[in-house]
Amino acid sequence: MSGLAAIPSTSASTGCGDAPVLRERGQREVFCGLTGIVWLHRKIQDAFFLVVGSRTCAHLIQSAAGVMIFAEPRFATAIMDDRDLAGLADANDELDRVVTRLIERRPDIRLLFLVGSCPSEVIKLDLSRAAARLSQRFAPAVRVLSYSGSGIETTFTEGEDACLAALVPTLPAEPAEAPSALLVVGALAEVVEDQLGRLLAALGIGTVRFLPPRRATELPPVGRNTRFILAQPFLAETARLLEKRGARRIAAPFPLGAEGTTLWLRAVADAWGIDAATTRGVTAVGEQRARQAMTRARELLAGKRIFFFPDSQLEIPLARFLSRELGMELVEVGTPYLHRQLLAEELALLPAGTALSEGQHVDNQLDRARAARPDLVVCGLGLANPLEAEGITTKWSIELLFTPIQGYEQAADLAELFARPLVRRARLRV
Amino acid sequence: MQLTLWTYEGPTHVGAMRIATAMEGLHYVLHAPQGDTYADLLFTMIERRNKRPPVTYTTFQARDLGGDTAELFKIAARDAYERFRPQAMIVGSSCTAELIQDDPGGLARTLGLPVPVVPLDLPAYQRKENWAAAETFYQLVRAFAGPHAPPPGTPRPPRAAGVRASCNLLGATALGFRHRDDVQEISHLLGRLGVDINVAAPLGARPSDLARLGAADFNVVLYPEVAGTAAAWLGRIFGQPSVKAVPIGIGGTCDFVTEVAALAGIDPAPILADLPSRLPWYSRSVDSTYLTGKRVFIFGDALHAIAAARVASEELGFQVVGLGTYSREFARDVRAAAKLYEVEPLISDDYLEVEQTIAAAHPELVLGTQMERHIAKKLGVPCAVISAPVHVQDFPARYAPQMGFEGANVLYDTWVHPLMMGLEEHLLTMFREDFEFHDAAAPSHLGGGLERREEPVAPASAPIGPAPIGPAVAAPTVAAAGGAATWAPEAEKELGKIPFFVRGKARRNTERFALERGVAVITVETLYDAKAHFAR
Numbered sequence: 001m002s003g004l005a006a007i008p009s010t011s012a013s014t015g016c017g018d019a020p021v022l023r024e025r026g027q028r029e030v031f032c033g034l035t036g037i038v039w040l041h042r043k044i045q046d047a048f049f050l051v052v053g054s055r056t057c058a059h060l061i062q063s064a065a066g067v068m069i070f071a072e073p074r075f076a077t078a079i080m081d082d083r084d085l086a087g088l089a090d091a092n093d094e095l096d097r098v099v100t101r102l103i104e105r106r107p108d109i110r111l112l113f114l115v116g117s118c119p120s121e122v123i124k125l126d127l128s129r130a131a132a133r134l135s136q137r138f139a140p141a142v143r144v145l146s147y148s149g150s151g152i153e154t155t156f157t158e159g160e161d162a163c164l165a166a167l168v169p170t171l172p173a174e175p176a177e178a179p180s181a182l183l184v185v186g187a188l189a190e191v192v193e194d195q196l197g198r199l200l201a202a203l204g205i206g207t208v209r210f211l212p213p214r215r216a217t218e219l220p221p222v223g224r225n226t227r228f229i230l231a232q233p234f235l236a237e238t239a240r241l242l243e244k245r246g247a248r249r250i251a252a253p254f255p256l257g258a259e260g261t262t263l264w265l266r267a268v269a270d271a272w273g274i275d276a277a278t279t280r281g282v283t284a285v286g287e288q289r290a291r292q293a294m295t296r297a298r299e300l301l302a303g304k305r306i307f308f309f310p311d312s313q314l315e316i317p318l319a320r321f322l323s324r325e326l327g328m329e330l331v332e333v334g335t336p337y338l339h340r341q342l343l344a345e346e347l348a349l350l351p352a353g354t355a356l357s358e359g360q361h362v363d364n365q366l367d368r369a370r371a372a373r374p375d376l377v378v379c380g381l382g383l384a385n386p387l388e389a390e391g392i393t394t395k396w397s398i399e400l401l402f403t404p405i406q407g408y409e410q411a412a413d414l415a416e417l418f419a420r421p422l423v424r425r426a427r428l429r430v
Numbered sequence: 431m432q433l434t435l436w437t438y439e440g441p442t443h444v445g446a447m448r449i450a451t452a453m454e455g456l457h458y459v460l461h462a463p464q465g466d467t468y469a470d471l472l473f474t475m476i477e478r479r480n481k482r483p484p485v486t487y488t489t490f491q492a493r494d495l496g497g498d499t500a501e502l503f504k505i506a507a508r509d510a511y512e513r514f515r516p517q518a519m520i521v522g523s524s525c526t527a528e529l530i531q532d533d534p535g536g537l538a539r540t541l542g543l544p545v546p547v548v549p550l551d552l553p554a555y556q557r558k559e560n561w562a563a564a565e566t567f568y569q570l571v572r573a574f575a576g577p578h579a580p581p582p583g584t585p586r587p588p589r590a591a592g593v594r595a596s597c598n599l600l601g602a603t604a605l606g607f608r609h610r611d612d613v614q615e616i617s618h619l620l621g622r623l624g625v626d627i628n629v630a631a632p633l634g635a636r637p638s639d640l641a642r643l644g645a646a647d648f649n650v651v652l653y654p655e656v657a658g659t660a661a662a663w664l665g666r667i668f669g670q671p672s673v674k675a676v677p678i679g680i681g682g683t684c685d686f687v688t689e690v691a692a693l694a695g696i697d698p699a700p701i702l703a704d705l706p707s708r709l710p711w712y713s714r715s716v717d718s719t720y721l722t723g724k725r726v727f728i729f730g731d732a733l734h735a736i737a738a739a740r741v742a743s744e745e746l747g748f749q750v751v752g753l754g755t756y757s758r759e760f761a762r763d764v765r766a767a768a769k770l771y772e773v774e775p776l777i778s779d780d781y782l783e784v785e786q787t788i789a790a791a792h793p794e795l796v797l798g799t800q801m802e803r804h805i806a807k808k809l810g811v812p813c814a815v816i817s818a819p820v821h822v823q824d825f826p827a828r829y830a831p832q833m834g835f836e837g838a839n840v841l842y843d844t845w846v847h848p849l850m851m852g853l854e855e856h857l858l859t860m861f862r863e864d865f866e867f868h869d870a871a872a873p874s875h876l877g878g879g880l881e882r883r884e885e886p887v888a889p890a891s892a893p894i895g896p897a898p899i900g901p902a903v904a905a906p907t908v909a910a911a912g913g914a915a916t917w918a919p920e921a922e923k924e925l926g927k928i929p930f931f932v933r934g935k936a937r938r939n940t941e942r943f944a945l946e947r948g949v950a951v952i953t954v955e956t957l958y959d960a961k962a963h964f965a966r
């Protein structure tokens with residue numbers, strides 16, 4: 001049979017469930033939640049993201065996107081200036097003017113997000129009221145919602161959480177008598193969505209929907225008979241609001257790696273009462289193929305020591321994948337926030353005694369990384385080249401958000417992302 | 431509130447970072463939320479620097495706002511001093527911190543740090559990156575050179591006989607477009623002239639070097655956008671004149687040599703007699719004939735845009751069909767330059783407006799920033815980058831200055847490279863139907879990568895293709911009132927033989943011609959009538 005037997009139960013008493021965590025305060029070297037726009041605007045194809053912020057915010061998005069210039073980007077910034085800061089009534093009028101101009105220019109927009117930033121939060125510009133006002137004005141053609149991607153409230157991937165959380169109250173209500181349906185939550189590459197959808201169908205899950213949907217006009221309904229499962233670990237607020245609407249969360253590790261994908265699918269199967277043999281029948285082939293595809297990377301990575309700087313909140317699931325499926329040794333696993341509840345199943349799978357850190361003091365953490373001399377450091381774009389110049393091999397983490405990495409068929413690609421920097425380092429003679 | 435898709439300049443604190451990162455021994459403590467740390471990647475990824483910028487961010491969060499963000503700043507500043515031990519520090523606010531009004535300068539003073547701390551006041555909601563870079567450099571120059579100023583009104587003592595003239599080389603920053611190579615090129619040129627460099631700053635300078643600025647005889651202001659304010663102050667306080675000529679292109683570099691020589695009391699003739707550049711000959715060689723009158727649109731920072739217009743016009747024989755800048759501070763200079771080429775100056779930092787203006791000018795080559803590279807790509811027009819903002823590929827591994835005589839070689843190569851070569855272009859025009867010469871064909875030396883798109887050959891109203899079977903519809907001979915003329919299939923086909931980069935214009939001109947004359951169906955005859963009409 002497949003390697004399933006090797007997987008310990010998630011309720012085993014080993015793991016890091018209660019491990020102490022190093023909590024740090026100091027300079028955080030992490031993007032703010034605005035960054036999520038870079039992938040969300042590609043995901044929801046008829047949505048537009050209007051940041052209400054400063055020149056800094058506009059510059060962040062264009063720089064974080066690697067300055068990919070899209071012919072018609074579906075995001076923009078309303079840059080506030082002195083006049084907007086002078087009086088709030090004024091700022092609201094200005095915002096209405098900007099939005100009106102935008103919607104005239106882009107009649108294809110169905111859903112407009114007003115995205116709050118640090119400056120808009122600090123001057124207490126109420127974007128939810130503005131959204132309600134503008135929604136009324138442009139109904140039914142355009143719906144206007146708001147969320148905050150500000151750096152004083154969100155780090156990096158929390159922007160996606162805030163965006164999806166803003167969608168939850170607007171999801172249509174599922175009738176009480178509707179049959180059970182599954183909602184997969186978290187932005188995934190389309191290829192991943194399709195693969196997972198096929199596997200779930202093979203398991204016999206009747207209705208499978210995704211949040212966010214590909215089109216704003218296709219919002220999935222939600223209700224008491226909705227069971228949802230997270231595909232991304234950073235969606236705490238979205239999960240909370242879905243539960244408020246009666247949906248029940250299926251707890252599971254995240255679908256990274258062969259094991260992660262099987263456990264994720266199995267959690268769904270268990271919730272649907274599907275018997276173990278059927279589940280194995282569906283997962284065995286993919287899992288086996290994924291394990292085989294990872295052989296090369298495993299040879300390269302086994303025994304290598306890895307150090308995570310906090311970035312995307314994917315760190316803990318990735319660390320679990322790298323240690324259990326590829327045999328890497330975890331030196332330190334940093335994460336911007338540790339949601340113990342959502343990550344309970346992941347933490348249980350980590351080797352006992354894994355050094356976890358939450359928050360950041362970047363200079364102290366760099367000192368620890370230098371002292372530990374890991375084989376590979378996972379970090380953001382600001383740190384990668386300076387560390388490489390010091391002789392430390394790095395994997396820049398933003399790629400993990402822009403690459404399809406979930407599911408069986410992507411497991412080897414994910415492993416390759418970590419193997420490639422080491423292969424390169426070994427090849428170069430300069 | 432301004433609706434913005436792409437920005438040409440970053441926020442003010444990025445301007446200050448460009449100065450701090452260029453210098454040695456200076457550390458910047460920036461009161462800012464965590465997301466603002468993205469700015470590090472401009473330097474580590476785009477410029478590929480191998481060190482983190484010398485910047486400490488306080489990264490305050492919402493929960494700190496009710497509490498003590500000022501204390502957070504003090505801790506960050508003290509820790510930064512302890513860890514990095516800089517010669518001096520600069521402190522300031524990003525846009526968010528400006529709103530919470532913690533006064534980093536005042537807070538830093540209370541710490542009693544044992545090094546000079548220069549507070550920066552860079553209004554984030556009024557100003558932008560380049561202004562702030564200039565202001566930061568000026569504040570640093572004042573702070574460090576100021577104490578060495580002679581009493582006001584003291585005339586500058588003449589240089590002692592037998593002592594070589596010396597100058598300061600001002601304005602190069604981190605993230606500047608080819609600044610590193612320009613400094614090397616101009617230093618070399620000054621050396622050949624026999625002029626010493628007293629201090630080059632900000633790039634490579636320490637705060638203690640700034641204290642020595644007054645010792646030079648004059649200032650070379652490589653980038654007025656950054657060093658103009660400081661040089662004006664040095665002129666007032668130390669009586670140092672500034673060299674005005676911009677050493678870009680052969681003409682610009684010769685003017686520069688002449689001006690420097692005059693200030694240094696040197697004869698420029700030996701240098702001017704034998705120019706170490708291939709541009710003049712390459713441009714006169716017959717293969718370059720095809721460059722004559724190429725329509726070029728130029729957009730960038732004021733310095734590079736104005737210089738590029740001169741090179742394009744005088745040294746490559748192009749036709750300047752558009753000139754613009756996003757640097758509003760230098761709008762006047764660009765307007766004056768635009769007059770020389772009889773074009774309407776474009777002063778704007780609105781990407782959409784720039785895009786529209788370029789499209790309307792129908793250029794055959796665009797010289798611009800990375801934004802214009804994307805505009806040009808969309809329009810299917812070749813492009814070369816001449817100004818910041820630029821992307822990682824514009825920090826080449828090879829030596830590639832824009833300034834000086836070697837810089838002129840670089841300009842020739844990089845501007846001509848994206849174009850078709852002479853004979854190739856003729857063949858393309860003559861044999862449009864050759865399968866290798868279709869519209870999507872890129873210049874043969876560029877491989878298949880260059881994308882060329884253009885408006886479809888067929889207007890939506892008259893799709894070409896297999897002729898409709900069935901009774902021919904009698905063509906109306908007079909256009910419906912106000913209606914546009916339709917294209918006869920042969921005329922459409924003929925239009926397709928016109929080179930793609932002028933085809934849009936030919937189509938519009940012909941349609942206008944037809945409309946004015948009430949011609950309903952454009953035939954091959956109409957096309958050539960219109961051509962003759964507009965050629966007059």
Ligand code: SF4
Pocket residue numbers: 032033034053054056057058060116117118119149150151152463464465466525526
């Ligand atoms: S941290 Fe705040 S000010 Fe900075 S880019 Fe993000 S939202 Fe804008």
Ligand code: SF4
Pocket residue numbers: 054055056057440441442443524525526553554555556557558
């Ligand atoms: S915004 Fe306005 S935003 Fe904040 S630093 Fe700049 S110039 Fe800035």
